[in-house]
Amino acid sequence: MLKQTEGSKAVAEAVALCRPEVICAYPISPQTHIVEALGEMVKAGELTPCEFINVESEFAAMSVAIGSSAAGARSYTATASQGLLFMVEAVYNASGLGLPIVMTVANRAIGAPINIWNDHSDSLSQRDSGWMQLFAETNQEAVDLHIQAFRLAEELSMPVMVCMDGFILTHAFERVDIPSQEQVDAYLPPFDPRQVLDPKEPISIGAMVGPEAFMEVKYLAHAKQMQALELIPQLAAEFKQTFGRDSGGLVRTYRADDAETMIVAMGSVLGTIKDVVDEMRAEGHKIGVLGIISYRPFPLAQVRAALLNCKRFVVLEKSLAVGMGGIVATDVRMAVTGTGLRGFTAIAGLGGRSIPKASLHKLFRQAEKEELEPVTFVDLDWDAVNKQLERERQNRHSGPIAENILHDKGIVSAKFG
Amino acid sequence: MFQIRIHGRGGQGVVTATEMLSVAAFEEGRHAQAFPSFGSERTGAPVVAFCRIDDKDIRLREPIMEPDALIIQDPTLLHQIDVFAGLKPDGYVLLNTHHSFDALGLGDLFKGRKAERFCTLPATQLALKHIGRPIPNAPLLAGFAALSNIIKLESVVKAINKKFSGKVADGNVAAATEAYNMVKEKMKEFADA
Numbered sequence: 001m002l003k004q005t006e007g008s009k010a011v012a013e014a015v016a017l018c019r020p021e022v023i024c025a026y027p028i029s030p031q032t033h034i035v036e037a038l039g040e041m042v043k044a045g046e047l048t049p050c051e052f053i054n055v056e057s058e059f060a061a062m063s064v065a066i067g068s069s070a071a072g073a074r075s076y077t078a079t080a081s082q083g084l085l086f087m088v089e090a091v092y093n094a095s096g097l098g099l100p101i102v103m104t105v106a107n108r109a110i111g112a113p114i115n116i117w118n119d120h121s122d123s124l125s126q127r128d129s130g131w132m133q134l135f136a137e138t139n140q141e142a143v144d145l146h147i148q149a150f151r152l153a154e155e156l157s158m159p160v161m162v163c164m165d166g167f168i169l170t171h172a173f174e175r176v177d178i179p180s181q182e183q184v185d186a187y188l189p190p191f192d193p194r195q196v197l198d199p200k201e202p203i204s205i206g207a208m209v210g211p212e213a214f215m216e217v218k219y220l221a222h223a224k225q226m227q228a229l230e231l232i233p234q235l236a237a238e239f240k241q242t243f244g245r246d247s248g249g250l251v252r253t254y255r256a257d258d259a260e261t262m263i264v265a266m267g268s269v270l271g272t273i274k275d276v277v278d279e280m281r282a283e284g285h286k287i288g289v290l291g292i293i294s295y296r297p298f299p300l301a302q303v304r305a306a307l308l309n310c311k312r313f314v315v316l317e318k319s320l321a322v323g324m325g326g327i328v329a330t331d332v333r334m335a336v337t338g339t340g341l342r343g344f345t346a347i348a349g350l351g352g353r354s355i356p357k358a359s360l361h362k363l364f365r366q367a368e369k370e371e372l373e374p375v376t377f378v379d380l381d382w383d384a385v386n387k388q389l390e391r392e393r394q395n396r397h398s399g400p401i402a403e404n405i406l407h408d409k410g411i412v413s414a415k416f417g
Numbered sequence: 418m419f420q421i422r423i424h425g426r427g428g429q430g431v432v433t434a435t436e437m438l439s440v441a442a443f444e445e446g447r448h449a450q451a452f453p454s455f456g457s458e459r460t461g462a463p464v465v466a467f468c469r470i471d472d473k474d475i476r477l478r479e480p481i482m483e484p485d486a487l488i489i490q491d492p493t494l495l496h497q498i499d500v501f502a503g504l505k506p507d508g509y510v511l512l513n514t515h516h517s518f519d520a521l522g523l524g525d526l527f528k529g530r531k532a533e534r535f536c537t538l539p540a541t542q543l544a545l546k547h548i549g550r551p552i553p554n555a556p557l558l559a560g561f562a563a564l565s566n567i568i569k570l571e572s573v574v575k576a577i578n579k580k581f582s583g584k585v586a587d588g589n590v591a592a593a594t595e596a597y598n599m600v601k602e603k604m605k606e607f608a609d610a
Contacts, residue, residue: 004443006436138476168478173439173451271476356479 002177007139007169008033010176011104011162014143016047017184018102018150020076021191022068024053024061028083029116030166031106035078058083062090062101069099070205072196074150077101080166081108084122088129095130095221097206098195100153100160102146103131107267107318108166109351113402117352118166119318120267123295124327126161130221132228133296134248135266136164139176144247145293147179148235150188155231156224157194163295165268167352179243187242225297232294250299252291253306255281259288261368262306262313264332266292269316269348269355276360287364292328303335312342314367316360316378318349325375342370348378355379384408418471419567420481424500425490425554428460434488434554435466437580441558441572442470450475463498470567484508486565488557490540492521507531509565511600513553515539533607536564536600543596548588555589556596563600570597 003010012034015023023042025035042052051068055061061077069075079087084105094101105123109115123133134149136142142164149160164170195205209217229250236248246252254274256262263273270291280287290306290313292299307313313336315329324330326345333343344367349355359379366372384405391398398404421438425431432453439451447470454465467481482502486509489500504510506529514537518524527535538560540553548555555577562568570593577589 004440004449165478168452171453173436173449174475175443175448268478272478275477354480356482357477 001180002175004173005176005178006033007142007164007172007174007176008106009037010139010143010178011146011164011170012037012041013178014146015076015102015104016041017179017181018076018147018188019074019185019190020047020050020102021073022051022053022065022075024055024064024068024075024077026055026058026061026079026083028058028080029106030108030118030170031078031080031083031104033170034104034106038076058087059090062087062094062103065101065103066090066094066097066099069094069101069193070097070195070197072191072193072198074154074191075099075101076103078104078106080106081110081116081122084126085110088126091126091129091131093206094159096217098157098221098224100150100157100191100193102149102153103159103161104142104146105133105161105163106166106170107163115351116166118168119350119352120163120327121319121350123161123163124319127296127327130158130225131296132158132160132225132294134160134162134232134294135292136162136169137268137270137291137293139164139169139172139174140245141247141293142169143176143178144239144243144245147184147188148232148239148248151235152228152231154191154193156228158221158224158228163267168268177245183242187239228294228297229299229301232297248293250292250294251302251306252293254289254291256288256290256306256310258286259309260286260311261364262288262290262310263364263367264290264292264303264307264313264315264328265317266295266328267318269318272355272357273316273360276357276364279357280361280364285364285368287368295328298331298335300331300335303332304339307332307336307341308339310341312344312367312370314344314346314364314372316346316348316355316363318347320347320350344372345375346372346378347375353379381409418469418475418477419485420483421468421470421486421488421561422481422484423466423468423488423490423557424494424498425464426460426494427462427464429464429490430552430554431464431490432466433580434490434558435468437555437573437576438468438558438561438568439470440576440579441562441568442468444572444575445568447472448475450477454480463494486561486567487511488561489513490553490557492516495521495523501526507534509534509561510536511557511561511564512537513540513557515542533604534564536560536603538596538600540592540596543592543599547592547595548585556592559593559597560600563597563604570594573597 329345435451439449442449540556
């Protein structure tokens with residue numbers, strides 16, 4: 001049913017349609033509205049059979065999900081930012097044990113400095129954790145990806161994160177088509193676990209594995225993600241048949257056919273990028289877009305194919321590998337190895353810095369002329385940076401960086417825009 | 418695309434106002450996107466929320482920096498932040514106050530602009546009268562509907578009834594209806610003058 005609703009509410013409805021049997025959650029912005037809405041549904045008896053478990057931390061949330069999934073229950077949780085970091089040990093255990101848990105990550109920056117706003121640092125910090133990671137461009141896609149994620153997770157017996165931009169998507173009201181229970185039931189069969197803890201037929205899950213078998217177990221985790229490269233497009237195609245919508249898949253291009261400059265990105269910023277590309281196309285610029293939906297597994301071949309005919313590309317990412325540059329950009333450059341393509345990295349939107357069209361117009365035009373540095377920090381306030389660097393040169397005891405910059409900018413409390 | 422920015426203070430229903438506005442537009446078959454300024458909102462602190470309305474899919478995710486319309490829920494914000502920043506030359510302004518623009522020293526605002534697109538509305542008084550609480554968002558949305566004709570009163574009423582129920586819904590609908598009529602009356606006086 002088509003409705004105008006909040007992203008978090010829409011995702012909660014989608015998750016409920018997937019008939020989870022255990023939802024464990026610990027609140028953290030900007031994820032909270034999702035589990036709140038699910039909690040209300042469970043309490044109202046609209047979602048049965050389902051146990052909603054309030055836990056004492058994110059570490060407990062993932063630990064409960066591991067237990068319930070191992071016991072054969074379809075298990076779901078959601079988190080963000082520091083919450084994801086706090087559960088990391090259990091995040092690796094979930095994938096290491098091959099448990100098909102689905103988790104929403106409402107993407108948010110990682111502190112310090114403490115910051116509740118959106119970027120992709122949290123999910124990307126878990127890129128090697130063995131979880132698959134799917135990034136939503138819109139709230140409609142966030143809804144659709146959750147439905148696909150349970151299929152994907154359970155067919156491979158591996159966990160999936162559905163990543164959606166915190167606040168920008170989670171708190172946005174927009175038009176969303178919520179499928180019917182019949183449609184979701186037709187697409188997503190009941191959970192048939194590959195391994196299950198059952199007192200009637202006792203088994204061990206999670207035994208110590210020594211050098212004689214550890215590499216094989218790890219290789220199989222990799223092999224499953226390689227299988228996912230084939231399964232994800234199949235699930236998207238089947239989704240289209242059932243629901244009538246293009247949603248999910250590995251990558252998606254926009255106005256790319258004759259593009260000389262390609263912009264690569266993930267998540268909701270793709271919408272703003274497409275608007276800028278339309279405006280530039282109207283002026284005759286040959287520019288297109290490559291959206292990456294599946295960040296893990298990373299679709300090297302599809303990214304390479306999408307970029308092969310351009311002359312240069314910019315990876316615009318809401319993440320920073322400190323001491324290196326881009327995170328997504330590193331993978332994209334790996335995909336185009338040997339092509340001789342010029343690649344630029346643009347770091348944008350960290351900690352919720354807005355990414356306006358005007359800044360993208362400037363960036364993309366510089367990219368077309370290949371005037372960009374290898375790594376560009378979009379809308380960075382160089383005066384503020386240089387002032388702090390000068391302060392550090394002048395004074396051995398220059399004090400805390402974040403507080404100095406806030407003081408220089410005359411900001412007494414965080415604000416948006 | 419029509420872009421509306423709503424300024425107010427935490428507790429005044431600013432975010433709810435943009436959400437209801439987007440629902441009202443949706444009820445008319447239009448595409449709408451509402452989103453808050455994502456601050457750590459506290460009661461009394463300045464809050465900004467945004468709404469875009471269009472006849473096609475809205476993909477843009479930047480904050481609204483050049484609004485077509487401003488709804489200002491608290492006139493004391495005028496001393497604190499530049500609420501008029503980026504307002505388009507032919508933009509609409511609806512200000513919650515029982516004073517006139519001149520009495521607030523804002524007469525200069527009209528210079529070079531379409532004065533008939535500026536309107537004041539005693540929305541807090543209307544809310545107190547009909548709802549019993551100083552939450553001016555619903556009457557302001559109805560006032561905006563009357564001022565701009567971007568949405569219909571009946572759509573605002575539908576949005577109110579989706580968000581609230583019982584007495585709260587009835588009070589908000591009554592406040593909205595009186596606000597709509599007040600602004601329409603002002604528009605008529607303006608046209609006649």
